[in-house]
Amino acid sequence: MTDPHAMIKRCTRAGAVWLLWATVLAPCYAGKVKTFVDEKVNFANYKTYQWLPTKILAKSGIVENDPILSPVIKGAVNRELAARGLKEVAEEGDLQVATLALDSYIPQLEAYIFPVGTYYDYPTPLAAMGRYNREGTLAVNLIDSRTKKSAFVGMVTESIDNKSGAGAKKIPMAAEKIFKKYPVKK
Numbered sequence: 370m371t372d373p374h375a376m377i378k379r380c381t382r383a384g385a386v387w388l389l390w391a392t393v394l395a396p397c398y399a400g401k402v403k404t405f406v407d408e409k410v411n412f413a414n415y416k417t418y419q420w421l422p423t424k425i426l427a428k429s430g431i432v433e434n435d436p437i438l439s440p441v442i443k444g445a446v447n448r449e450l451a452a453r454g455l456k457e458v459a460e461e462g463d464l465q466v467a468t469l470a471l472d473s474y475i476p477q478l479e480a481y482i483f484p485v486g487t488y489y490d491y492p493t494p495l496a497a498m499g500r501y502n503r504e505g506t507l508a509v510n511l512i513d514s515r516t517k518k519s520a521f522v523g524m525v526t527e528s529i530d531n532k533s534g535a536g537a538k539k540i541p542m543a544a545e546k547i548f549k550k551y552p553v554k555k
Contacts, residue, residue, distance in 0.1 A: 404550040405522040412552045418455050419462030426471035441537045442468050445544035446509060452555045467510040507543040523547030
């Protein structure tokens with residue numbers, strides 16, 4: 370006959386192994402892109418755009434026109450919009466471009482440490498091991514200047530290594546991912 374305590378230990382260990390693999394592999398699939406497109410809008414009618422202040426969520430709060438990240442964001446979005454035939458103007462653009470960038474630290478559980486031995490009937494973890502992964506999010510909102518409603522909204526979340534400037538290096542790729550879903554192709 371099978372010992373039920375040994376069976377519980379094997380199931381618990383197998384579950385811990387699956388949990389460990391799931392949490393270790395989850396960051397490998399980062400880079401989620403979400404978009405919203407107003408189906409009633411004819412994007413071929415848009416010829417120009419103007420910028421609203423870029424917003425960066427920093428530790429001190431929301432910062433408008435950050436001297437480091439704003440030029441990178443504007444450059445990346447300008448390239449994507451120009452590739453789709455849109456021209457930047459100082460005022461009275463067909464579209465208004467609003468952007469938001471933020472970074473956050475997401476906890477990741479990596480392992481549970483369970484006691485091993487015959488004295489434990491129902492093993493409970495002694496400790497949990499984990500780390501914090503840094504993620505950055507770029508959101509782009511294209512607002513119809515006439516109706517003041519969003520015509521296109523895109524948001525991408527990417528993992529960022531903790532090196533200085535790593536988030537700024539990923540902004541052009543993030544903008545490209547967002548605009549792959551834009552109704553007017555390059």
